[in-house]
Amino acid sequence: MFIALLIMLAQPPHAVPGEEAVAPYAASNANAGASPVSGRALFQTFGGKAGIDRIVAATVDASVADPRTSDIFKATDLVRLKRTLSEQVCFILAGPCDYTGRDMKTAHRDMGLQTEDLTALIEHLQVAMDIERVPFAAQNKLLAKLAPMKRVIVER
Amino acid sequence: MRALAFALLISAAAGPALAQDLRPSGKLLLTGGVSTVEGSGGGGLSTWATTTGYGEAAGIGANLHATKVELSDFSLTTYGAAVGIFDRVELSYARQYFDTQAAGAALGLGQGFTFGQDVYGVKVVVAGDAIFDQDRWLPQIAVGAQLKKSDQGAIVRAVGAEDDTGVDYYVAATKLLLDRSLLLNGTLRYTEANQFGLLGFGGREGASLQFEGSAAYLLSKRLAVGAEYRTKPDNLAFAGEDAALDIFAAYAVNKHLSVTAAYVDLGDIATFKDQRGLYLSLQAGF
Ligand code: HEM
Numbered sequence: 001m002f003i004a005l006l007i008m009l010a011q012p013p014h015a016v017p018g019e020e021a022v023a024p025y026a027a028s029n030a031n032a033g034a035s036p037v038s039g040r041a042l043f044q045t046f047g048g049k050a051g052i053d054r055i056v057a058a059t060v061d062a063s064v065a066d067p068r069t070s071d072i073f074k075a076t077d078l079v080r081l082k083r084t085l086s087e088q089v090c091f092i093l094a095g096p097c098d099y100t101g102r103d104m105k106t107a108h109r110d111m112g113l114q115t116e117d118l119t120a121l122i123e124h125l126q127v128a129m130d131i132e133r134v135p136f137a138a139q140n141k142l143l144a145k146l147a148p149m150k151r152v153i154v155e156r
Numbered sequence: 157m158r159a160l161a162f163a164l165l166i167s168a169a170a171g172p173a174l175a176q177d178l179r180p181s182g183k184l185l186l187t188g189g190v191s192t193v194e195g196s197g198g199g200g201l202s203t204w205a206t207t208t209g210y211g212e213a214a215g216i217g218a219n220l221h222a223t224k225v226e227l228s229d230f231s232l233t234t235y236g237a238a239v240g241i242f243d244r245v246e247l248s249y250a251r252q253y254f255d256t257q258a259a260g261a262a263l264g265l266g267q268g269f270t271f272g273q274d275v276y277g278v279k280v281v282v283a284g285d286a287i288f289d290q291d292r293w294l295p296q297i298a299v300g301a302q303l304k305k306s307d308q309g310a311i312v313r314a315v316g317a318e319d320d321t322g323v324d325y326y327v328a329a330t331k332l333l334l335d336r337s338l339l340l341n342g343t344l345r346y347t348e349a350n351q352f353g354l355l356g357f358g359g360r361e362g363a364s365l366q367f368e369g370s371a372a373y374l375l376s377k378r379l380a381v382g383a384e385y386r387t388k389p390d391n392l393a394f395a396g397e398d399a400a401l402d403i404f405a406a407y408a409v410n411k412h413l414s415v416t417a418a419y420v421d422l423g424d425i426a427t428f429k430d431q432r433g434l435y436l437s438l439q440a441g442f
Contacts, residue, residue, distance in 0.1 A: 136375065136377070137337050140335060144335035145290070147289075147334060148288060148290050150285075
């Protein structure tokens, strides 16, 4: 009981059960690294928050299983990654979400990510969006928001 | 002078490439364009600022292409190879055969007389990232040169060309407007090539600035449709030369195979009117 309380206290306020503790940081929507699109239509096209949750879970699971990128996720808290990534996509698609994760530079620091890793992730995201029947033109509106993050995520 | 400028461009190309370490890169389907009839990466007729191939092997991507254009009175066949290095440099080669078919006899050249040409190209990306810079207006910009050598020197001079060898210099700007699934390209080319160089270089005048533009709409990961327009010099006294245009569909079977089909209109060629027809190109690469 006491231990459980301690673990709960150590977790950031937005964490869900099963997440590991992270070093403190200031949560802000600015950390999402992109401004939201205008209008709610795109969020609906993605199937709302439930649709985004499924897309994010499928993308992360495929990236973890992909031999090109599996090593990168070896030590990753996948519960937290799915939650924060889903918040981020929801926020960018102008859904009713706040992004509570770290900024993109901090989150990917010292990971040595290359363009190829990003391409692999985007390919899995495209497949996941296809499965949710998000039309190609709508998919590209999300990808257009994510693409510039390459500059802080990928190391040269 | 021409050869020197070309050599300078090649060494400028090698510089940045060697400075980078050998790491893999990656690209999404169709984002590198297809192969032009001149061997460089782009649309079918116009060269883009993107480099060819998906760069899966240590940042180096390569492809082979074969293209057939069946016009009303002529046919053009090209084969070529191109290498893209670290998304920065592209080296290309194309071999073109322009078969005059029955028109050859009418022109006094003989039935099936064929003009051939070799095109050696180098392209260097100097700024921007067409795909990832979605929050900026700056397009991807590349400069390049194509050294062209006709293998019918005596004939092209006889029809009024000044030379059987020429160099095209170009600046290309390519931008993917991903939120609109639209890819745009504009290229300025300084050239004296008659009918791409197949009918030699120069004539009434020397080199001039020409424009080529393309727009492609991405319908899916695999399929893009679009149109291209390319102006050309008009330097041969015996026959007027027109701008070229096409509408195309490019389909990526996978990262290793793509097919491009187009309807092209090359205008009048060597006094034969309205040369239109089908363009089919296969590209295999990695
Ligand atoms: C535009 C593309 C990307 C976006 C939007 C994105 C988003 C995120 C988010 C929201 C987080 C969680 C931040 C937090 O924990 O506070 C995260 C962490 C992470 N990302 Fe990404 N990411 C992208 C690309 C990539 C790529 C290409 C890889 C590797 C293939 C990758 C691997 C990781 C890993 C391993 C973590 C966990 C870091 C840790 O545990 O500290 N990410 N990313």
